[in-house]
Amino acid sequence: MIGYVTIGVSDMSRAKAFYSELLGDIGARVLLDMGRIAFIGESMKAPMLAVCTPYDGEPNQPGNGNMVAIHPGSKEAVDAHYKRALDLGASCDGEPGQRIPDQFYGAYVRDLDGNKLAFFHFG
Numbered sequence: 001m002i003g004y005v006t007i008g009v010s011d012m013s014r015a016k017a018f019y020s021e022l023l024g025d026i027g028a029r030v031l032l033d034m035g036r037i038a039f040i041g042e043s044m045k046a047p048m049l050a051v052c053t054p055y056d057g058e059p060n061q062p063g064n065g066n067m068v069a070i071h072p073g074s075k076e077a078v079d080a081h082y083k084r085a086l087d088l089g090a091s092c093d094g095e096p097g098q099r100i101p102d103q104f105y106g107a108y109v110r111d112l113d114g115n116k117l118a119f120f121h122f123g
Contacts, residue, residue: 007049007052008062009060012036026042038052070119072121082109
């Protein structure tokens, strides 16, 4: 159902490098780079993450209540992606843990531009 989610960034080169390194182990890479917007994912036919500088030329601003949730495949992968994000310069917005018993495991970070990401696993 979802084709792609777009987040605003201040530095395209830095954002492409961050997300390519962060998500490379689950098959993501820059699929299409059009200068001020780049699409990152496994395939143009699967859901993607797009990073872009705002069209209006104003500074990017993370949306209050907006979040991109990424399912890396297991609780262990949630932990690994959380740690990798911090190693790449992201900040903690909620350490890995079981949020809802037997239902939802998650970890939260803010990327280099303050956009909120969740890594999650159901179960």
